[in-house]
Structure formats: structure tokens, C-alpha cells
Amino acid sequence: MENLSAMVSAFGFNLSLVTANIVLPVGISFYTFQTLGYTLDVYKRRIEPERNWISFFGFVSFFPQLVAGPIEKAKSLIPQFNQGRVFDYQSGKEGLEMVLWGLFMKVVISGTCAVEADYAYEEYMTLSSPQLVLGQFFFMIQLYCDFAGYSLVAIGVAKLFGFHLSANFDYPYFSRSMQEFWTRWHITLNRWFGDYVFTPMIKKYGETPFRVWLVYLFTFFLIGLWHGPSWTYVIAFAGLAVYFIPRVFLNSKKRYSPVPKLGDLLDIFLLNLILFFHLIFFRSDSVSGALLFIKQMFSEGGWDWLATMPNEQFARLAFVVIFLLVEWMTRTIPHPFAGSRWPSAFRWPAYLLLFTWIANYMDKTQPYIYFQF
Template structure:
């Protein structure tokens, strides 16, 4: 009410209101970490202004043998990188490096007694750090102009719908929207509510119900049968997809209610026909970030084959490490690199660039989808496991254990029906953002909304609070 009807005619007041509510939203989790996001915003705002001022200046240091790092623009970019990556490294990876070094020293036969800290990981730090870094890099490259409005810029960094789990927005897309007059539009609000409704279904009906089955299987993988372990891997695939894409839908919908358009983060990734297509559809804001700010600067594929393979491995390993301070995430990234490189070498990594125009997939496409989903699901086991050893033991038991026994009571009929419904609706909605868009203008769309609402109420998990998986990253 305040945002649309009180502050609607004053853009500065709208942005200030959004900034305050975003800080309240973030500080509600732990107010002490507000200082980090304010510091990150302030550093990048200042560095952006200085890079913009110095974009035509001569280097301040001219001495034979010194590299161009000492040019003014590079210094300010360096400050931005140092502060943001430094905060991320300390809060997310400090104990990981200490523990890994200790394990290596002890493996070499020496004694080590490290002092580690109980460091709390600030929620969303990986997301807003990458968002601010992309701004600094784009200003440095001259792709965008530096913002001269601190309220707009600080709100861009802390924008609460996508602050804690993305999408990771580019300044070129989101920042200009803070300078445009925003007025409430019915069609925009209708689309937003559809996104939020579908996102809630994904989270509460699909993801949270899958979690009720997945968690006991992963906790008791030492005694579970091979078939149960396969079910755990498959259902975790649906859990993490429903959880993360559900959050993205809700975030995009809430932003749209406020007059902002965020980028699409998922496009039915489990219908991908190879691993390259999967990564064009999964966590799009992160995969494109690494493509633009790491893969291409390394040379991309416009280098020798050996260097291109190196670049692919670097991107996937860093992508895995971005998810968390655990060797399982790095191994998960390495597995995806190993799956990607063969199709890259034979030049098939850009074959499936669209969803196709047919309702019924061919037999070949079905096999390709199943093959890709199988490998992605097995890789998710490594992602979900606490250690490399437990992941290996889990996968080993799938193939060494009899497939005959299974406790089907874990897998309720409601969940089976919900998954079939989810897959069907995801398939028919793949041409648009989601299947509800296909009902636009149809009289029976209201029946679909009511049915979906009832399914959330009756099949959704309300008995225990389940936070979104990607909040931990």
C-alpha cells in the first residue's frame, strides 16, 4: 500500500522504501551481517565512480617493468575484487582451507593443531557478492555507466526478493529499473501471482514432500537397498529442482509485484537432451555469470583444444566450489566437467539450442532425456553427501546391492501423483515461463488456480519449517 499508493509519484521515496525494507528483511536473520552488505555496496559504489571518472585518464605510474595493474581503473577494480572476494573467502572458506591444510600435513606424517573459528556463513553472501562484482567489472569494461545515485545502487545490491538466493542479476538489467517510473499494472500483477502460486507448489508440494523421503534414505544409506538408493537420488533431483526453481519463481513474482523484471533462472532443465543443454537451463543466472566473467576472459573455446578443456574444468570446478566449502561440491563440478568435455570435443555441445516445436518427444529424445537425467541424478548424490567417502559408498551400494527389496511406504501415492502432474505441467509449459501462461484468456484458468491452491493446502508440507536449500550458499 505504501509503496504503490503513497510513494508512487516519488521515485526516490519508492527506492528508499525498498532499501529500508530490504535491510529489515536481511537484518531479521542476523542484524550483525548488515554491515557486510553495506560495506560491499559502499566499496563498489565508490570504485564504480572512480573508474567512471578515470576511464580516459593516463596511468598515474609510469615506470619500466611495472604492469598496467597500476593504472587507476585497474586499481579500483582490484579494490572491488579484493574486498568482495576477501569477505567471501573469509566467511565461507576460511575453515575449509585450514582443515584441508591440516589434513594434508597429517597425511604427510606431521602433527598439526590448528585453531579454527566458529564462523557463521552470512545468508546470500555468494549471491550479492557476485552481483556487485559483475557491476564493477562491467563499469571497468565500459559496458555500463557507474551509478551516481547511492540510494538506487544500494537498493540494487540489497533488493530483497532475490537477495538471499538469486537470480544473480546483472546491473545492466536491474539497475536501470530503479531509475524508471513504476506504476502498478493489472497484467503484471496477474503474471506475478501465477509465478508465486506455481513456485509455492514446487516448494511445498514437490520439494518438501520429496525431502520427507530423501532425508531418511541419505541418513540410512548404509542399510538401504539399491532400489531405495536410486529412489533417493531421483527424488533429491526433484527436491532440489522444486526447491530452487520454486524460490526463483517466487522471487521473480514478488519483484514483478513491485514493478521489476528479473531474469529467468530455470527453463525445464530435466528435459535437457545432453549436459550442455542442462546447463543452459539450470541456474541460468550463475552459469551465464561464469561464462561471461570467467570462461570467456580465460579464452573460452577460441583457444587450443587443451586450453579449452582447461577452461571448462576451471569453470565447473569453481562453480562447484561456489556452492560451498566442501570437497563434495568440487567433485560435483568435476563430474559435470567430465560429462561436458566429450560432447565438446565432438562439437555437439550446441546442438540442442531450443525446446523444439512438438508436443510429443521422439523416442530418441526420450532416451537422451533419460540418459542426461540419470547422470545428473547420480552427480546430485555427490552434491548431497557430506563427504566424498559417503558419496562413493552410496553410489557403490547402488550397483553392489540387490535391487529387489524396497520400502515403498516411504514413497506415498500423493507424492507419486504430484510428481507425474509436475512433470506433465512442466513439459506443456516449456514454451513459456510456466504452464499457467498457456491458460491466459481461457475461462477455465480460474479452475486451475483454485485446484493448484487446494493441492498446496492439502499436499503441501506445513508440519515443519523447511528453509530453501540454496539459502546455505
């Protein structure tokens, strides 16, 4: 409505619009996706309609993933409500380990990064280039740990009840291309758009390179709008379609070795550099604010600040870097405790250390970022 008013004003007319501020239920987009996917699957005869009301509404409102996913398909989750289950010790143990590591990511790491990221975006007009670069780096880690941590908690809690939910993150910042990144970030959302938007449009309109790229553009545009009716989200996500051009027009599909080589490390760095700038639009309140942030980041001077970085800030940076190193060393498993053969003498002190950290940070933690979506 605001864009319509601005467009009409450009032609010399004054359009007075009345809009309503609608309060939406928490998590509405996630269970809307699940029920819409169910409806489409039934319509396309991929699944049979569910006759058991308890199983169906359990699928719609399953509390661990109700407010933020993972977004589950009916064919994978509804049958789990229709089968009996007994408590399994190993599954419960794995679930608690996922909850513990997920809370550590969400409460401790994301909370630590939020302090620096919020400061950078609140005071960006007065801060130097390195301070803004560091602030944006902290925001990238905050966003990832906030969402990936929450997803791990949801998956872990579901395991305690004998349910198996889909993985939602797979170390996305270690991806080597934009295509790989979108198979590892918010996996269930991207799978949903792939199954119900991208693939049907490709089948309908053909697979010529230009049309495929337009469908990529449209899909990312919708993902941006899903985050909110703001041009910042549209730019942050629709702009990512540009990086699919080599794949679509040049048919460029790299094959990566399991062990990263020097070239792979360069690809990882370049990908994160791209995300670094796109996520400035994601975090900013307006397009003009994002552009000012970037402009200030490239202002001259201020690099001597690195030599006088406050000890508290340096400690937060070192803490986050150590966390990233742990993630890198365990990138082939879902989380550091997964499939662990660590002796009890090592595991239990690690459990207690993480639990203590979480307890100390609990009153400092920030609201979950994706609640607003």
C-alpha cells in the same frame, strides 16, 4: 585448512591449526556476485558508474532476489530503479500466477520429495537398492523444485512492483545434452561465470581444445567451491567438465528439433542418469558417504520391495510423476499459467486448489536448500 593439515600429516608432521567458524549473512554470495559484476563492468567501461545512491543500493539489496537470486546484471536492473512506474494489472496478474506456481513447487512438491529423500540419505545403510534409487530420484526433483520454485516466487513478487527479473530455470531436466542443461539450470549463475570467468580466460589463454577444456574444468571447480568448501561439491561439479570433452575436442554440437524424437528422449534419459549419480555427491556429507550410498544402491536383492511399496510412498511417487507430466506438456512456456487462455471457470478452481495445497503443506515444508550457499 583441513586438507593442508592432512597433507602435512602424510609427511609425518603434526600441524595444529586454529580455525574460526564465521557466521555469514544470508544471501551473501548472491549480492557479492551482483556487486562484483557491477565493479567489473564499470572497470571495463561497459556501463557508467551509478550516481544515484538509492538506485545503486536498491540494486544491491532488492528483497525479492536478495537471498537467492536470480543474479541480475547492473545494466538490466539499475535502470529499472531510475524510471517511474505505475501498477499494471496484467503484470500483477502474471506475477501472482508465478508466485502461486512457485510456492506450489517449493512447498508442496519439494516438501513431498524431501520426506523420501531425507529418509533415504539417513538410513541408506539399511535400505534396499530400489529404495535408494527412489530416494535419489526424489532428491533430484526436490532440488529442482526447491530452487526453481523460489526463483519463480522472486520473479513474480518483483513483477508486482513493476520490475522484470531474468528467468533462472527453463525445465533443465528435459535437456538433451550437458551443454544444454547448463543453459537451463540456474541460468543467471552460469551466465555470470560465463561472462566474468570463462570468456575472459578463453580470450587470455587461447582457444585450443585442451585449453578450452581446462577452462571448463576450472570454471566448474569454482562453481563447486561456491556451493561450499567440500570435496563433495568439487566432485559433483568439476566432474561435469568431462562431458564437455566431445564438444571441445570433437566439435560435436547437436541440433535438436523443437519436437523431441526418439533419439532425443534417449538423450534426456542419459543426461538425467549422469546427473542422478553426480547429485549423490551434492547431497552427501562426505565423499566416503556418497561412495557407500552408491555401493549400497548396487547391492543385490531387494527388488521385490517394489511389489510391496507402501501406499503412502506410492502416492507420493504418483503425485510427483503427474507434476512432471504437467511440466512436460507446458515446457514451451515459463510455467503452466503463462499466456493462458483458460476460461475463468477452469482457472479459478485451479488457483484455489493450489492455494489449498500450499496452505496444508506450509507447516511441513523444509528449509530452503540454497540458503546454505
